[in-house]
Amino acid sequence: MTKIFNYSVTSEQAKTRLDKLLSDVNPDTSRSQIQLWINLNLVKVNSEDVKANYKCQPGDVIEWTVPQTEPLNIQAENIPLDIVYEDTDLLVVNKPKGMVVHPSAGHQSGTLVNALLYHCNDLSGINGVERPGIVHRIDKDTSGLLVVAKNDIAHTHLSDQMAAKTIERKYVAIVHGEIAHETGLIDAPIGRDPKDRQKMSVVDNGKPAVTHFRVLQHFPDYTYIECQLETGRTHQIRVHMKYIGYPLVGDPKYGPRKTMDIGGQALHAKKLGFTHPITKDWLDFEVEAPEQFKEVLSYIEKMY
Numbered sequence: 001m002t003k004i005f006n007y008s009v010t011s012e013q014a015k016t017r018l019d020k021l022l023s024d025v026n027p028d029t030s031r032s033q034i035q036l037w038i039n040l041n042l043v044k045v046n047s048e049d050v051k052a053n054y055k056c057q058p059g060d061v062i063e064w065t066v067p068q069t070e071p072l073n074i075q076a077e078n079i080p081l082d083i084v085y086e087d088t089d090l091l092v093v094n095k096p097k098g099m100v101v102h103p104s105a106g107h108q109s110g111t112l113v114n115a116l117l118y119h120c121n122d123l124s125g126i127n128g129v130e131r132p133g134i135v136h137r138i139d140k141d142t143s144g145l146l147v148v149a150k151n152d153i154a155h156t157h158l159s160d161q162m163a164a165k166t167i168e169r170k171y172v173a174i175v176h177g178e179i180a181h182e183t184g185l186i187d188a189p190i191g192r193d194p195k196d197r198q199k200m201s202v203v204d205n206g207k208p209a210v211t212h213f214r215v216l217q218h219f220p221d222y223t224y225i226e227c228q229l230e231t232g233r234t235h236q237i238r239v240h241m242k243y244i245g246y247p248l249v250g251d252p253k254y255g256p257r258k259t260m261d262i263g264g265q266a267l268h269a270k271k272l273g274f275t276h277p278i279t280k281d282w283l284d285f286e287v288e289a290p291e292q293f294k295e296v297l298s299y300i301e302k303m304y
Helices: 018-025 031-039 112-119 152-164 236-243 291-303
Strands: 002-008 043-045 061-067 083-086 090-095 143-149 168-176 183-187 190-193 196-202 210-218 222-229 267-275 282-286
Touching: 018 031, 018 043, 018 061, 031 043, 031 061, 031 152, 083 282, 090 112, 143 152, 152 267, 168 236, 168 291, 183 236, 190 236, 196 236, 210 236, 222 236, 222 291
Parallel strands: 143 267
Antiparallel strands: 002 061, 043 061, 083 090, 090 143, 168 222, 168 267, 183 210, 190 196, 210 222, 267 282
C-alpha cells in the first residue's frame, strides 16, 4: 500500500523552499529523505513535478506519495555474486550479462535482488519491496558495475549524487558503423516511443539525457567506444547511439535487423566512482568486460 498526502500552502509559508516546507510539515522525516521523494517524482505541486528548491506560493497544493513498507515476499536465492566491494553501508557488484536487476512481471526469480537477499538481509527499503537496495539499474543484457545501498541513509545520499550528476559511470560498447571522429556528445531528450511503448526514443517532451563518447578502436564497419553518462535514462546509451546512426551490436530492441546474435547488446558498465555516503571518501571501481564481449571484439578485429 502507498499513502497519498495533501497540503495547502499558507500565506505565511510563501516563498519557502519545497523541501524545507515538507520537512517542517513532516518533522519525523529527514530533509534528505524528502529530497529523495522529490527526485523520484513522488512530490507534486498543483499536479506538476517540481524541484526541491521550488519556492512555494500561497494556495499551492502539495501532494506527496509515500510507499509503505510491506513484508518482503521475494525469495532469497543462493546465486553467486561477484562482489567488488562491501562495507556496512553499501556494496558494489559486477552484474553478469543475462541477469535482471530486480523482480518484475516475468522475472520473479534469478534476479540480482534475489541473490542480494541471500547474501545480506540489511538492504535499504526506499524503493519498496521489489527493489530493496537498488539505487540505479543496468539492463538485463548489460554487464558491469552497480552500487547497492544497505540502509536508507546510504541510499538517500547515493541518490542525491545521482541527481547531482556527480557519480562517474563509464561504459564500453561495440556499435555498427565506423564513427569518423574521435569524440562526441549527444544531448537529446529521451522518453517513451509514441509508436511502441516497449521502447524508448528521442522525443521532444522527453527527459534531458546527455551521453559523452570517445572512440577506442576503429573498424571499417564497426567502432569500439567508451561512453560516459551525465544522466541515467532508461536504455540511454542504446537509444542515443541509434539516434546518431550507430546502433549497438547485438541489440535486439534498437539494433539493425542484421546484427550479431550474441544474446543482447554489446555493452558493459566498466567504471563506477562516487563519494561514500558516510565516510565521504571517493571510491573508484573498474572491471574488465566479460569474456563474451572480448570474443566479439576479437572476432571483429580478425575480420579486417
